[in-house]
């Protein structure tokens with residue numbers, strides 16, 4: 001649904017004599033499949049917004065190519081625009097109009113008749129839980145309500161691809177959870193969603209696949225689970241009631257265990273390939289030799305571990 005090849009953008013900033021060039025996007029290759037929620041995860045300044053604005057035809061690339069919903073970004077930007085919805089980072093609603101007015105206007109601009117626009121606005125208001133305040137000025141909405149109006153505006157013309165720039169930034173936890181459900185529903189309706197986020201948990205929980213971006217280029221791409229698995233594998237720690245050395249010897253012999261060590265406290269640390277299948281085997285092996293298990297825990301690498309491995313920095317800190 002989206003394919004980019006070597007997409008680039010730089011900005012010149014400052015006065016002519018002291019001007020510097022900011023390389024915002026430095027050769028981006030991405031593939032987004034139809035019907036997936038694709039997440040673009042990276043710290044502030046990584047180039048997420050710049051990429052989204054290029055793909056939404058709002059900013060001409062300096063180089064490279066992209067195809068969005070089957071249309072070439074360079075040669076058919078009008079066709080791209082008709083297939084997409086775009087919700088900017090800061091939103092796009094006015095203070096002194098109502099959600100219904102905004103939605104009707106948006107649908108009209110995408111070619112709906114007056115009656116159809118009213119119908120679609122009403123549907124969008126229902127779908128995004130906005131019907132109760134549809135005729136109030138947007139200025140009076142809470143952050144979560146206003147963000148829902150933004151997203152409703154992005155989909156009222158039924159685009160094939162929806163671009164969401166930081167859809168949950170600044171929302172409280174409940175509104176974020178609500179927004180995730182809305183976005184999953186759009187996927188269930190067949191829409192392809194390309195969103196940016198700097199939240200690790202959002203990329204992990206919401207996105208089917210992600211690209212981690214840093215300094216204008218992708219440093220990793222895959223499903224959250226794949227990316228985490230590429231890192232260190234998974235680690236099982238366990239405590240046994242007695243005979244830790246014997247336990248380690250037995251467990252080291254299992255096919256699913258890469259290494260087993262006894263730590264100072266007498267507990268064991270096992271490197272495993274896939275924790276969820278290794279755990280029952282480990283438990284059975286210990287029972288077979290009569291070693292009593294006290295506790296067992298699975299530690300999986302996080303997306304922050306992935307970011308750290310690829311960039312040398314923690315996303316949390318940056």
Ligand SMILES: Nc1ncnc2c1ncn2[C@@H]1O[C@H](COP(=O)(O)OP(=O)(O)O)[C@@H](O)[C@H]1O
Pocket residue numbers: 011012013022023024042043044045046047048049050051
């Ligand atoms: N219009 C602009 N003029 C100059 N620099 C810009 C402009 N837009 C973005 N940048 C710079 O490009 C880099 C990437 O910005 P952006 O795409 O907004 O990152 P993100 O959305 O990941 O936070 C940053 O260093 C930013 O300061």
Ligand SMILES: [Mg+2]
Pocket residue numbers: 048049050089165
């Ligand atoms: Mg941004």
